[in-house]
Amino acid sequence: MRMRSKPWAKPELEACPFFLRHPEQQKGRWHEWFPEEGAIHLELGCGKGYFIAGLAPLHPELHYIGIDLKDVILAPAKRVIEAAFDGKPIHNVALTGHDIERLREIMGEADQVERIYINFCNPWPKPRHWKRRLTYPTRLEDYRMLLAPQGEIWFKTDDGPLYRDTLRYFEEAGYEVYWTTEDLHADPCSDEITVMTEHERMFSEQGIRIKAAKARVLPRKE
Numbered sequence: 274m275r276m277r278s279k280p281w282a283k284p285e286l287e288a289c290p291f292f293l294r295h296p297e298q299q300k301g302r303w304h305e306w307f308p309e310e311g312a313i314h315l316e317l318g319c320g321k322g323y324f325i326a327g328l329a330p331l332h333p334e335l336h337y338i339g340i341d342l343k344d345v346i347l348a349p350a351k352r353v354i355e356a357a358f359d360g361k362p363i364h365n366v367a368l369t370g371h372d373i374e375r376l377r378e379i380m381g382e383a384d385q386v387e388r389i390y391i392n393f394c395n396p397w398p399k400p401r402h403w404k405r406r407l408t409y410p411t412r413l414e415d416y417r418m419l420l421a422p423q424g425e426i427w428f429k430t431d432d433g434p435l436y437r438d439t440l441r442y443f444e445e446a447g448y449e450v451y452w453t454t455e456d457l458h459a460d461p462c463s464d465e466i467t468v469m470t471e472h473e474r475m476f477s478e479q480g481i482r483i484k485a486a487k488a489r490v491l492p493r494k495e
């Protein structure tokens with residue numbers, strides 16, 4: 274999807290204390306970037322930031338990193354997150370721009386991420402494009418490298434084929450899927466996975482059921 278250019282995006286992000294222009298400088302040292310100790314929760318493809326905005330003010334003990342591709346997306350995310358904090362200082366959020374296919378350039382084993390959220394990633398329906406899916410087994414291998422032992426991936430989508438394929442990808446890449454639903458908003462669960470993203474709100478309003486899964490990384494087989 275083409276985003277309309279936003280001349281204000283770059284200067285506003287440059288002045289934002291929780292935006293990192295050079296995330297590669299943080300590789301292996303993300304915990305040091307936050308002023309206090311806490312587990313890292315990473316959102317891949319955070320879009321306009323509604324998910325982190327819904328969680329970060331409620332969980333000052335956790336550190337949220339949101340990654341997306343471009344300033345035109347990240348600058349609105351910055352505004353949405355600031356609005357959610359309502360003028361209070363923001364110490365537990367980092368936003369940055371990078372291609373998740375090259376995640377290894379900016380994060381490594383030492384970063385010990387406890388949870389990764391993947392919300393409404395592009396389903397790439399054509400088989401020749403499947404390898405671009407953010408849940409494809411090669412991507413899940415990359416995430417395994419930075420996840421803490423017992424680290425988890427929480428995944429949501431509107432897309433049935435992507436959902437079913439992703440359950441299989443998890444198993445293939447050495448994750449245990451321990452919770453699933455094919456209708457999140459009819460499910461009695463009430464934890465962080467129910468916080469609505471921008472796309473989730475849009476699909477739910479169209480009557481599309483939201484599918485979700487939680488998976489935990491298994492120790493590597495010797």
Ligand SMILES: C[S@@+](CC[C@H](N)C(=O)[O-])C[C@H]1O[C@@H](n2cnc3c(N)ncnc32)[C@H](O)[C@@H]1O
Pocket residue numbers: 317318319320321340341342343346371372373374392393394395470471472473
């Ligand atoms: C369909 S939107 C979903 C946004 C948000 N998670 C939501 O649920 O509203 C997918 C997002 O993933 C981002 N994205 C897709 N591929 C990416 C990549 N390789 N690296 C970084 N971000 C990516 C897009 O820029 C877009 O903001």
